[in-house]
Amino acid sequence: MTKILVVEDNPMNMELVVDLLESYGYDSTKAENGEVALEMVKEKAFDLVLLDMQLPKMDGTDVLRIIKDDQQTKDIPVIALTAHSMRGDEEKFLNAGCAGYMSKPIDIHKFKEIIDGYLKQ
Amino acid sequence: MxxxxxxxxxxxxxxxxxxxxxxxxxxxxxxxxxxxxxxxxxxxxxxxxxxxxxxxxxxxxxxxxxxxxxxxxxxxxxxxxxxxxxxxxxxxxxxxxxxxxxxxxxxxxxxxxxxxxxxxxxxxxxxxxxxxxxxxxxxxxxxDIAGVIMVVIDPDQKVSLINRRGCEVLGRSEEEVVGKNWFEVSLPISEQQQTKDVFDNLMSGNGSEYEYNENQIVIKNGDLRVISWQNRIINDDHGNITGVLSSGEDVTEERCAKKELEHSNELKDLFIDILRHDMLNTAGVVKGFTEVLLKRVTDDPQLEMLRTIKRNNIKMIGLIQNAARFAKLESIDHLQLQSINLCPILNEVVDSFSKELDKKQMNIEMIGGDSCQAMVDPVIEEVFFNFISNAIKYGPEKSTIRIEGVDSDDKWVISVCDQGEGISGADKSLIFERFIRVNKTNIKGTGLGLAIVKRIMDLHEGEFGVKDNPEGKGSVFWVSVKKA
The missing domain is CATH 3.40.50.2300 (Response regulator)
Known part of the structure; x- marks a missing residue:
């Protein structure tokens, strides 16, 4: 089963994403902040990480950098979840090592398509 | 005599x-x-x-x-x-x-x-x-005529002269001030010693000749006033320091007004922040769950309700985004204009509406060349976005929207013509004014789109307007921008 880690501090956003992922038959794991996320990627082999870029304490960009600097985790594709207010920052995230980005609010019609696209890569 | x-x-x-x-x-x-x-x-x-x-x-x-x-x-x-x-x-x-x-x-x-x-x-x-x-x-x-406070302080810190305005501000008579220690008469106790030290330093010839400072004084009834001072050392013919002449202006009201303004600006920023982050995110979550439900629910009446929720939710997201955008544009006072070809921008905007156009089976007719090089900021895209979005919203099904770029001396006039109901004469001048609705409750809201257009065009120092479609029903929304 495809394993996806969702890093998101807003519980409602989290629920929506997890609900969607499970309805498509993925195995999803929740991490409500960066520290938890970094522990989890070490414990389990994830096929994909959905990473909210605006996190409390440790920011999304920091989490991304640590994942990409670590030999053990650097090959996991990371998709940045970006807020409306971050329009224009997407390029920065791609340069920092994101496989792609998805802007919030999430368009559920394209959600599966996008996820599957990154999983194939 | x-x-x-x-x-x-x-x-x-x-x-x-x-x-x-x-x-x-x-x-x-x-x-x-x-x-x-x-x-x-x-x-x-x-x-x-x-x-x-x-x-x-x-x-x-x-x-x-x-x-x-x-x-x-x-x-x-x-x-x-x-x-x-x-x-x-x-x-x-x-x-x-x-x-x-x-x-x-x-x-x-x-x-x-x-x-x-x-x-x-x-x-x-x-x-x-x-x-x-x-x-x-x-x-x-x-x-005495002078609108500023004039006070002369001798080297012993005593007042040797004060004018009428000075007495007025202090709320004291000349007799209550002249001959008294100025700092003890006018300053809050906590600040007296420090100011006396600065004054003595000045009297002993240290410090600059001119001094500007602002401080609070205590007036007779105990209130505090903020005074902006300009001080000048007085010398006698031999160059000895004989005192200080200070002219002061009561700037209490200005300082208060400034503080209030800063506070209301902070409040505004806070609201924008709440809009852009908290509200938008929450509305987005509603949208997501509504769409999930729309995929799962099969019961027709429930589906209908969910569609209504979705429609209103989308409207709400649009409003929040527009309000945040409008507030952001309001806080900008200058754009760095560059030479940009408007045609690709127009094409992109039209493409972004392909789904909506298909839904209402509307046509877009583009007239004019494929090069309209103009001095604009990329934000101009939002002007076209709003015009075309309105034209789709208010135009009837199967109608045509005509987008035209006309060469007018040193300007390009870009217009979007719909075949909708049109806008009445009186409303034509009001339709771009968002703030009028703030005061007049009977004006029907059209959202913030046109207010955003007005703001962007003002920042471009360009013109804009709406007129009746000369070839029948509907309106022509137009803007003009300088050629590059």
Whole structure:
């Protein structure tokens, strides 16, 4: 089963994403902040990480950098979840090592398509 | 003393003959008045301004000494020169005369030349002293007229002068301030010592010659006022520091207004932040769950309700995004314009609406060349986005939207023409004004789209407007921008 880690501090956003992922038959794991996320990627082999870029304490960009600097985790594709207010920052995230980005609010019609696209890569 | 009229002399002697004689000697050059007693003299002086008094010492009733003392002790008359006249001038008389305040002596019988010489020189002195007093009064008047506080502080920190405005602000009379320690009179106790130290440092010649500062003063009723000061050290002819002249302006209201403005700006920023982050995210979550439900629910009436929720939710997201965008545009006051071809932008915007256009089976007709190079900011895209979005929203199904770029001298006029219901004459000028709706509740809202258009065009210093479709139903929304 495809394993996806969702890093998101807003519980409602989290629920929506997890609900969607499970309805498509993925195995999803929740991490409500960066520290938890970094522990989890070490414990389990994830096929994909959905990473909210605006996190409390440790920011999304920091989490991304640590994942990409670590030999053990650097090959996991990371998709940045970006807020409306971050329009224009997407390029920065791609340069920092994101496989792609998805802007919030999430368009559920394209959600599966996008996820599957990154999983194939 | 009026320069043109004759100087006025009051002659007092209990001997009528003496009065007549002196009047005879002086009346050619002076306006003389004679009285026969000290009491009469004091009455006269109350009602008339004299420039000189000639006073006999030995008189029944009030003596010359007594009259002189009274005159010299009265602020109103103390500057009138007094000549004491007596038949017997002994050393004791002279001392008593000086003690009484007399300015000169004259022995009787009066010698005409001596009289005229003494009178002339004392009148000259009086004239100079009058000029001095009037100059001083004039200077004081200027200080009093001044709308700023003027205060002179001597090296001992005492106030040697304060003008009317200064007294007004402090709520104190001149007497309550002059001669008192300025810092103790005007500053909150907690700040007195520090300010005194700065002042002493200034007095000892350290620190710059000009000093600007702003501080709070305590006025009589205990209130605090913020004063903006400009201070200047006063030096005497030898370069010694003799004090500080400070002019101060009461800026309490300005400072308060500034604080309030800052507060309301902070509040505005906070609301924008809430809009862009918290509200938008929450509305997005509603959207997500609604869409999930729309995929799962099969019951028709429930589906219909979910569609209504979705429609309103999308509208709400649009409003929040527009409000945030509008607020952001309001906070910008300058755009860095660059040469951009408008045609690809228009094409992209049209493409982004392909789904909506298909849904209403509407056509887009693009007229004009494929190069409209203009001086714009990329934000201009939102103008076209709003125009085309409105045209789709208000145009009927299967109608055509015409987008046109027209070459007009040094400008490009870009217009979007729909076949909707059109906009009535009166509303044409109001439709771009978001703020009018804030005050007038009866104007139907059209969202923020056109207010955003207006703001963007104002920032471009470009023109914009709406007119009726000349070829039938509908409106033409247009903007003009400078060619590159």
């Amino acid at each position: 009026n320069e043109k009229s004759l100087p006025k002399i009051l002659i007092i002697d209990d001997e009528p003959y003496n009065v007549s004689l002196m009047e005879a000697y002086l009346s050619l050059d002076y306006d003389t008045t004679g009285v026969l007693s000290g009491e009469d003299a004091l009455e006269m002086i109350k009602t008339d301004d004299f420039d000189l008094v000639i006073l006999d010492i030995m008189m029944p009733g009030l003596s010359g000494y007594e009259v002189c003392k009274i005159l010299k002790n009265d602020v109103k008359t103390k500057f009138i020169p007094v000549i004491m006249a007596t038949a017997l001038f002994e050393k004791g008389d002279q001392i008593r005369s000086i003690e009484a305040g007399a300015d000169d002596f004259l022995s009787k019988p009066v010698d005409q030349i001596e009289l005229k010489t003494r009178v002339r020189s004392l009148i000259k002195v009086k004239r100079l002293s009058d000029n001095l007093i009037s100059e001083r009064d004039q200077a004081q008047r200027y200080l």
